[in-house]
Amino acid sequence: MEHIINLTKENIQQVVDASMDNFVVMSFWAQQQPESVQMLQLMEQIANEQAGRFILAKVNCEAELEIANYFQIQSLPTHLVLNKGQPIDGFAGTQSAEQVNELLNKHLPALWVQDVNAAKAILADENVTKEKLEEALALLKSGYADSGEKAEVGLYLVDTYLQLGVLAEAKTLLATIGLADQDSYYQNLKAKLTLAEDAADTPEIRQLQQALEQQPDNAELSIDLAKALNQANRGEEALDSLFVILQKDLSAADGKVKQVFMEILTALGQGNTLANQYRRRLYSLLY
Template structure:
């Protein structure tokens, strides 16, 4: 359902049903009542700014007198907040945007909860694209900050990281979850991470690691190992190995180490936490 609708006799049951899961604000107005038109504009502004936080149901009392009579509207403008099919709050007369928000904030969920719920829908989908997962992760990153780093949001972020194959960030974030929040969802994600890490430990990687142990100064082996780690979604390990070389010689292997390092950063993407961390570390060497 759209976040702003015109309430009529034909769709009122649909709106009441929607109030079982969402908050609905009913705005009673009439063209012949200028103050009600003014208040309706304020409500539309708020509804657009907070799209999805509540449904604004506009009731034109000149056309829908029965609805106004049913809710015993005595004057215009009048606003009612519906939850679970019943009015739980409201106000009559003109109020400022700040006053309206103060009233709504007593009942409506925090804005970050809306982002979390949207991300949950994406993560629970049967067929989810990479773009959708990245959208969910972006919503969750914002919600994580706004929620004060709540564990519930962190676990959802770990889920998104795992589905995207970003194992380093998933492991780092999972390690921040306190004992009190290590529920069944946490255990499920921990098991998925372990399986993903095992799957990422390919024979090629093990062979290159053994070769590097035998020849620790062989830059070519280090480059090949970094490429293999990156392909196995182990970008943090790849970057760490190459950065250790760059710390000693920025132009190692005629600049090839730095080139591969930058390619891995690009592959991880601009919004990747690990990529941003190592990009800053590289800049500290350059300048």
Template sequence: MQSPFIVELNEQNFRQVLEGSMQTPVLVHFWAPISQESAQVIPDLQMLAQQYNGAFTLALLNCEQEQMIASQFGVQAIPTIALFINGQAVDGMGGPQAIETIKEMLTKHLPSQDEMILKQASELIQSGEHAQALPLLEGLDNTVKQKGDVKLALASCYLETQKFDQAKALLEHIPLEYQDNLYKGLIAKLELHAQAANSPEIQSLEASLSQAPEDADIANKLALAYHQVNRDEEALELLWSYLKTNLNALDGEVKKSFMDILAALGQGNPIAGKYRRQLYSILY
């Protein structure tokens, strides 16, 4: 498996790899083709290294090919696992081990996967890559997502990706000790959006439509104004109220606006999915 987190140990690189444990822990797996159990666990170890995404380096030592190195380490049994941190062996196990047992050993010495994901997401947020950070944060365990700092990070991502309702729901439940300058800044952004989402233009169109509810032209303009400020569900519901009785409302303009908003929301959006199904129900 090609990976920057997995290396094959040999006489040329083993000192360099172990010196690397000064920066990143190194898990050495001593194995040999003659030992089926030592070979069988390698794919699981490789998968583990990928999941930890650089929190440790997996170093594989074929003891048949590299007998001199194996003897320097004083390996008594195959397989043997040894964890090196800061150039020193800090933990290890001899004999066949279940991958879960190896995970438990790593957990004692390495950051949890949730902590690593949080770190990665924080780095993305600092780089302004909120859309990339969002799925990482959403994939965290629910207990982790209840923490105040994680809620703030999620709210920041929701605001930057224009998911204002989700941001509002989170910011309403931030513990007092986390209501710092970051929190206040996010609240200010949310309030600015709320003001824009209920602009004088929208209020004027709403008033006009209430006076002439049958006017599809006003409704179409209002729906497009809603869409501009991410009030997409209201926009689609308004357009749908005309389309369900007349698919050719406003000479097809209402349907065009409806389809444009669906396209802008994309295939995976649940709101778009709901209204797409409703449209199909009367088309077919």
């Protein structure tokens, strides 16, 4: 169901049914009552800003007098909050956006819950694309911060990191989950991380690491190893190995080290936490 609807006799049962799982705010208004029109516009604005948090059911009392009479509406504007088919709160007259939100926040789930639920729906899709996973990642990062870093949200964030192949971030976050929250989902993610790390430890990487141990100053070998690490979704290790060289010589290997370093940063993307961290570290060397 859309988050803003016109309530009529034809769809009222559908709205009542929807209130079993979602909160519904009924807005009673009439064109001849300017204050009710203004409040309706404010409620539409709030409903759009919080899209999905509640359903705004608009009741035009001039066209739907029976509904207004059923809910015993005495004056306009009037608003009722429905849950499980029953009015649980409401207000009459005009209210500021702050007052409306204060009332809604008493009953509605926190805004971050909406973000997390949207991300969970993305993760549940077996054919999810990388673009959608990145969308889920943004939602979960926001939800994790706004929830006060709840472990439940953190686990969904770890799941998303693993599906995107961002193993370092997944491992770091998974290590923060306390013993009390180490449920079956945690154990599942821990096993997935172990498998992903094993898969990322390729023969090519091991061979390059061994060669580099024998020739630690070989910049070309370092570049090849960084590329292999990045290909195996071990971007942090790749960047760290190159940054050690750049700290000593920004023009190492005729500038190739810096070039590959920048290419890896670009591949990770502008919003990537790891990329932003190493981009700042590089700027500290440049300036």
